[in-house]
Amino acid sequence: MLALTMTPAAAQAQTQAVAPVQAGVTATQQSATALHASRQDAAYLRAAHRGNLAEIEAGKAALRESHDRDVRGLAWRLIRDHRKLDARLRGVADRLDVRLPGSPSAEQRHDLRVVLSRSGHRFDRAWLRLQAESHEHALWLGQRELRRGHSQWVKDLARDSAPVIRHHLRAVRAEM
Incomplete structure (x- = not known):
């Protein structure tokens, strides 16, 4: 009845005043669920983060040590892509309140x-073999997360990372 007697401007002001409260409830509900990452989800986040850190470090090592133009180009791509993947992963870990390790x-x-x-050439071959093994392991981790994980955020992360890792x-x- 009160809403019928309000002017349109007053009704809009009341609706706008309620929206932040509703948004606050939604944020509170999300943060309550954020504290409940499954053991599998947390393990995946930590392992994938360590993998990203290892790929970034390996890429930097290849830039320092390799004289092969193709290996160096690949190293740049790995550094760039794994930094992007890890930035998204850190955001998900923060939402789920999962502490990540500081190093590989x-x-x-x-x-x-x-x-x-x-x-020389032996470095390049060993570096490429290490990258192949690391990326195969990363794909396996993602597949395991998709089968056993609980958090949709983490499963989305694993699914969305797979094409980059396969590439x-x-x-x-x-290059091998």
């Missing part, structure tokens, strides 16, 4: 040190 795993760092112990894997294999 000890195994990933060791594998890169082994590659860096080589030089990298094809490019790496073409």
Whole structure:
């Protein structure tokens, strides 16, 4: 009855005043669900983040060590794309309140040190093999997340990352 007696401007003002409250409820509901990442979702986010960090570091190493124009071009692409993938991943991890590691795993760092112990053509071949293995592992992680994950945000991330990772894997294999 009150709404019928209001002027259109007053009714619009009341609607606009209610909208932020409704938006606040929605944000509160989302943050409440954000605190409940499954073990699988959190494990995927951490592993994929470490993989992105490892790819970025490996790309930088190739830019420093390789004299092969194609390998260096591929390294630039990996750095650029994995930074983009990781930026999106960090946003999802923040929403789900998942703490991410600050560096690649000890195994990933060791594998890169082994590659860096080589030089010239041997470095390039070892670097490309490492990239192939890393990207194959990243695809496997994503497939496992799609099968076992619970968060739609994380599953979307895994699904949307797969074409980029497959493209990298094809490019790496073409150089081998």
